[in-house]
Amino acid sequence: MSTSPLAHLAQQVTDLLTSIAALSTLEELRDAEASLTGKRSPLASLQKSLGALEPEARKAAGAELQEARRVVETALDGQRALLARAARQSSLEADRLDLGDVVVGDVRWPLSVGHPGLISLTQRELEDVFVGMGFTVADGPEVESDWYNFEALNIPPAHPARGLWDSFYVDLGEPETVVLRTHTSPTQIHLMERAVADDSLPIHSVMPGRCFRRDTPDASHLYSFHQIEGLVVDRGITFGDLAGVIETFTRAYFGPDISSRLRPGYFPFTEPSAEFEVTCTICRGSGCRTCSSTGWLELGGCGMLDPAVLKAVGVDGEEWSGFAFGFGIDRCALMRHQVSDLRALIENDVRFLGQFS
Amino acid sequence: MKISLNWLREFVELPESAEELRTVLDDLGLVVEGVEHVGQGLEDVVVARVDEIREIEGADRIRLVVVDAGHGPLEIVCGASNFAVGDHVPLAPVGAVLPGGFTISERTVRGVVSHGMLCSPRELEMNDDHQGLMVLDQLIEPRVGEGLVVALKITPDVIFDISVEGNRPDAWCVEGVARDLATRLRRTLRSPTLATTNSMTESASFAGAAIDDPDLCGRLTVSVLREVKVTASPSWVAQRLQSSGMRPISNVVDASNLVMLELGQPTHPYDAAQVAQRTLRARRARPGETLTTLDGVERQLAKSGRGLGDTGEDLVIVDGDDRVLGLAGIMGGASSEISASTTDVLLEAAYFDPMTIARSSKRHALRSEASNRFERGVDPQLALRAVARYVEILRESVPELQWLANPLDVRGTIPTPPSLELRRSDVGRLLGVEIAIDDVLAILGGLGFSVVQKKDYLEVTAPGSRLDVRAGSEGRADVIEEIARLYGYRRLPRHNPAWPELGGLDDRQRLRRHLREVVVDAGALEAWTPSLGSDADFDLLLRDQARVRVTNPLAADESVLRATQITGLVRAWAKNYERGLGDVILVEFGVVFTHPGATSDPRMTKGGVGGKLILALPRENERVTIVLARQDDDASSAVALWSVVARRLGLDDVVVRSVTEAPRGLHPTRAAALVDRTSGALLGHVGEVDAELVDAVTSGSPLRRLGLIDLDFDALADPHQATRAPAAVRVPSRFPSAVLDLAFVTPQRVNAGDLAHTLRQASDLVEEVTLFDVYHGPTLAEGTRSLAFNVRLSSVDRTLNENEVTRCRALLIELAGSLGAVLR
Numbered sequence A: 001m002s003t004s005p006l007a008h009l010a011q012q013v014t015d016l017l018t019s020i021a022a023l024s025t026l027e028e029l030r031d032a033e034a035s036l037t038g039k040r041s042p043l044a045s046l047q048k049s050l051g052a053l054e055p056e057a058r059k060a061a062g063a064e065l066q067e068a069r070r071v072v073e074t075a076l077d078g079q080r081a082l083l084a085r086a087a088r089q090s091s092l093e094a095d096r097l098d099l100g101d102v103v104v105g106d107v108r109w110p111l112s113v114g115h116p117g118l119i120s121l122t123q124r125e126l127e128d129v130f131v132g133m134g135f136t137v138a139d140g141p142e143v144e145s146d147w148y149n150f151e152a153l154n155i156p157p158a159h160p161a162r163g164l165w166d167s168f169y170v171d172l173g174e175p176e177t178v179v180l181r182t183h184t185s186p187t188q189i190h191l192m193e194r195a196v197a198d199d200s201l202p203i204h205s206v207m208p209g210r211c212f213r214r215d216t217p218d219a220s221h222l223y224s225f226h227q228i229e230g231l232v233v234d235r236g237i238t239f240g241d242l243a244g245v246i247e248t249f250t251r252a253y254f255g256p257d258i259s260s261r262l263r264p265g266y267f268p269f270t271e272p273s274a275e276f277e278v279t280c281t282i283c284r285g286s287g288c289r290t291c292s293s294t295g296w297l298e299l300g301g302c303g304m305l306d307p308a309v310l311k312a313v314g315v316d317g318e319e320w321s322g323f324a325f326g327f328g329i330d331r332c333a334l335m336r337h338q339v340s341d342l343r344a345l346i347e348n349d350v351r352f353l354g355q356f357s
Numbered sequence B: 001m002k003i004s005l006n007w008l009r010e011f012v013e014l015p016e017s018a019e020e021l022r023t024v025l026d027d028l029g030l031v032v033e034g035v036e037h038v039g040q041g042l043e044d045v046v047v048a049r050v051d052e053i054r055e056i057e058g059a060d061r062i063r064l065v066v067v068d069a070g071h072g073p074l075e076i077v078c079g080a081s082n083f084a085v086g087d088h089v090p091l092a093p094v095g096a097v098l099p100g101g102f103t104i105s106e107r108t109v110r111g112v113v114s115h116g117m118l119c120s121p122r123e124l125e126m127n128d129d130h131q132g133l134m135v136l137d138q139l140i141e142p143r144v145g146e147g148l149v150v151a152l153k154i155t156p157d158v159i160f161d162i163s164v165e166g167n168r169p170d171a172w173c174v175e176g177v178a179r180d181l182a183t184r185l186r187r188t189l190r191s192p193t194l195a196t197t198n199s200m201t202e203s204a205s206f207a208g209a210a211i212d213d214p215d216l217c218g219r220l221t222v223s224v225l226r227e228v229k230v231t232a233s234p235s236w237v238a239q240r241l242q243s244s245g246m247r248p249i250s251n252v253v254d255a256s257n258l259v260m261l262e263l264g265q266p267t268h269p270y271d272a273a274q275v276a277q278r279t280l281r282a283r284r285a286r287p288g289e290t291l292t293t294l295d296g297v298e299r300q301l302a303k304s305g306r307g308l309g310d311t312g313e314d315l316v317i318v319d320g321d322d323r324v325l326g327l328a329g330i331m332g333g334a335s336s337e338i339s340a341s342t343t344d345v346l347l348e349a350a351y352f353d354p355m356t357i358a359r360s361s362k363r364h365a366l367r368s369e370a371s372n373r374f375e376r377g378v379d380p381q382l383a384l385r386a387v388a389r390y391v392e393i394l395r396e397s398v399p400e401l402q403w404l405a406n407p408l409d410v411r412g413t414i415p416t417p418p419s420l421e422l423r424r425s426d427v428g429r430l431l432g433v434e435i436a437i438d439d440v441l442a443i444l445g446g447l448g449f450s451v452v453q454k455k456d457y458l459e460v461t462a463p464g465s466r467l468d469v470r471a472g473s474e475g476r477a478d479v480i481e482e483i484a485r486l487y488g489y490r491r492l493p494r495h496n497p498a499w500p501e502l503g504g505l506d507d508r509q510r511l512r513r514h515l516r517e518v519v520v521d522a523g524a525l526e527a528w529t530p531s532l533g534s535d536a537d538f539d540l541l542l543r544d545q546a547r548v549r550v551t552n553p554l555a556a557d558e559s560v561l562r563a564t565q566i567t568g569l570v571r572a573w574a575k576n577y578e579r580g581l582g583d584v585i586l587v588e589f590g591v592v593f594t595h596p597g598a599t600s601d602p603r604m605t606k607g608g609v610g611g612k613l614i615l616a617l618p619r620e621n622e623r624v625t626i627v628l629a630r631q632d633d634d635a636s637s638a639v640a641l642w643s644v645v646a647r648r649l650g651l652d653d654v655v656v657r658s659v660t661e662a663p664r665g666l667h668p669t670r671a672a673a674l675v676d677r678t679s680g681a682l683l684g685h686v687g688e689v690d691a692e693l694v695d696a697v698t699s700g701s702p703l704r705r706l707g708l709i710d711l712d713f714d715a716l717a718d719p720h721q722a723t724r725a726p727a728a729v730r731v732p733s734r735f736p737s738a739v740l741d742l743a744f745v746t747p748q749r750v751n752a753g754d755l756a757h758t759l760r761q762a763s764d765l766v767e768e769v770t771l772f773d774v775y776h777g778p779t780l781a782e783g784t785r786s787l788a789f790n791v792r793l794s795s796v797d798r799t800l801n802e803n804e805v806t807r808c809r810a811l812l813i814e815l816a817g818s819l820g821a822v823l824r
């Protein structure tokens, strides 16, 4: 009976493991790989010698060799990870820089021209118009509870009107109690609650911000977008005041030859509600494809605060009345700069970003 | 909703011009989204009989069809295959002009001459069907050679596509739209012809009706119709349905649809022979029950849904054996469907609770024309009037029809229309203008409101069709909206309100603008990267941290709210780099989110039904993140940019302090915290982007260092955290300054900024201390480096003498010594 070719396998594996442990750099490891597990390794020669065995014995020896190879390869992988960590550590150490020691005057600072983003630029212009009209500006959170985003705005749970806002729900609390705000209107509720709590009515505020709707992205929809919302709560505020504010804003922002008009609409949080349209900025009212030959473009929604909303926030509707309006900042930006595809806004192509002054 | 002008004209006298009418509709809030002209351009199309169909050699999609339109055989090449020899189809002969202006000419296809075109409904702009030719035998008894307009009895019409708002349950039908128009135009609203029962047999002797759950089903009427023959509808009925985008099926079903379109009441015809004991009963579905609806889907009933406030309730109609026949108000089942052999019909006309229908329809993702109307609120009083109209229409095709006496009419809970006290001042107070009482009365009367004039007010009661009108002050607003709407929003005068309070930005908003300007002035482009990202991206920096997840993302890689802007911004840079446009500074102003479970400071707010729960929401942190990616930019450039920002923001004393544990995303050995020395607050970090991150988000990592500044804007905007320089400034001395250069061998652990700060405290004479050189070298002790400062001394009232300078120098050296720094 001849000796099995694997008689010394255990010793050979031990030797290989010892060599692996002795590897001290990634380069060494790369160079040694062929002789440890590759073609020039003892395991490879053993593999060849198996050919001489009887099928039964070959199978058993093959399995044994396979296991040995696994052990060696695992050790090699482990060593590789160890050395990579060490290499990163030492390169990080070599790279170490105490930033407190930076001599600012020595830093080379090539001239580069920056630009604000289209949205923030537009938002600033819009805010400035409203500030000039006597409005303050209020910010609000982007994640809201259903109470602020819906219920306080007269959209009770399971109400079909919730379907108007395709919401992203957040995996917190009871199902559908936390949403990415679908509009800036919840900020109205925060403002009114706060004003009631610290007895600081009236309110004249605009609320810009990012909102989210579950819209599949295309040329005219992104899942996140920006709105600006206006809220006035004061004594003796009427629908006529709302129409006047919309008109003043329209002329101030779009120019003196652009005017506004209201037509009946529906929003659960306002009553009466209206959609507001402005003279088509492309054809200046004479009719074109953009405005479907009507001469008007729909910009946003508005209305008198619904008594149910005032009740929800504890504002006395006998003493106070008010209105709200809202529209898309992105839409204004697109209209002004004639951007035909909203997606350009999130692609961050520097050739696009570099055009806004 | 598609609505026919001819149909509207039956209810009210209208202006000739469709354009004029469109304007009126728009102004009433019934916004016209499209206008379609029907039956125009069909003058040249005639009825032709198919006499022969031949294959064309070498063509498998088209065939040669020989037709006769009264002038002998005509060979036409045709691609459709839904017809056979003997069928009648519309032919547009050579020279005909089709709707849309398309002129038919002779053409040769595969060597065969085609003498005209056989048309599909879409080619005739009659409906969207383009599956095949319009086979006329299914619609009429065609006569060869007859003009199609005459054959189909087509009357030219205009179809308005109207968008109906959620608070207009009444406007989901022709009569409702006509009522608005009649009121606005001050015309009379005509009522359609109605049938009356024509049998002495009592309905109750034949059929039964019951309501088990009166809260879900407010009214259930069951009418018995006998001696029914199921045939095709009269062509005017078919046309009306088609004009509204519905497909004619049979006279029994079509009449039901027609009445729904016309009056807004959905009805449901059952084959009485398939209904056990000919009894209809409305009840809650029980858990475990199922129903196979007409669309062939098996539905699990009474299974509670996920949505907030969804109780899982379904209302079903069952028969006398308690077998479920249909999902009430939404869709019927197949078992009791009208078939060709139906002779007795049970016609259900009901009022169902709108919220129940809305929830069921949403839960089962099943919307129908009926559910659309029921969930908005069908007039509870309308049922039997609608049945009378149904019978009137069906009788045209079934003259022998019997409508049994006293239809069954079972009542559950029906909402009562609120009565409102409307003071005259209410209208003016809300609208800003008084509207004449005659106008108010005409408007409300026209809309079907009942109005009683009292001494100080009007007592107004809404009609059953206006379930949207609420009680109390809300209801007053609803009614005033109706007055304003019919009066015309554009007639209401505008007014510019004025108030004494000033407008303006708050400190935080001003700071945000200022910071943006500074960074942009320094050369940054402002980017906007996604708030939602993938788990994989989140894991890149925060593997073990809880994340805020969206339950219904559009895509898996948009399911997690970002906890950092660094990844997104580096990604945005990498895309530009791949275009060869990577030499930029990018900045983003945005919000990042921390899971309430991963922060000691979650945002607590109210939520849930009635706002009764207290919810822990993610902490939102506004950050300003800057990536410096120009050639040769690195951590030093980031520090330099920060120094510009700090100076411009008046952040007098923020120290750039190396950190042992850099936050993920920053280069571990090239990162520093920005610490406000006065408050001790952390304002952000500065350094480089971790090469591992750059590697992970780029394909084939480019070897470029990216400088990084990541600022906590919430901290910057908080005056208790970010200490601003006092408003009072120092006027430079008019006397000459003395300048000292001092180099200290300083232990590495001593921060250069701290040392400079200490030197500044040495004396009132110290005007400025600036680091100008750092030297590491073999001549210095291990763990030290040399920091060279330029110290400028001056006094406001004198020229410093040598003694004073020397003393000051000694003091500076002594103070440096207290930190372990030794003059070199």
Ligand SMILES: [Zn+2]
Residues within 6 Å of the ligand: A280, A281, A282, A283, A284, A285, A286, A287, A288, A289, A290, A291, A292, A293, A295, A296
């Ligand atoms: Zn236009």
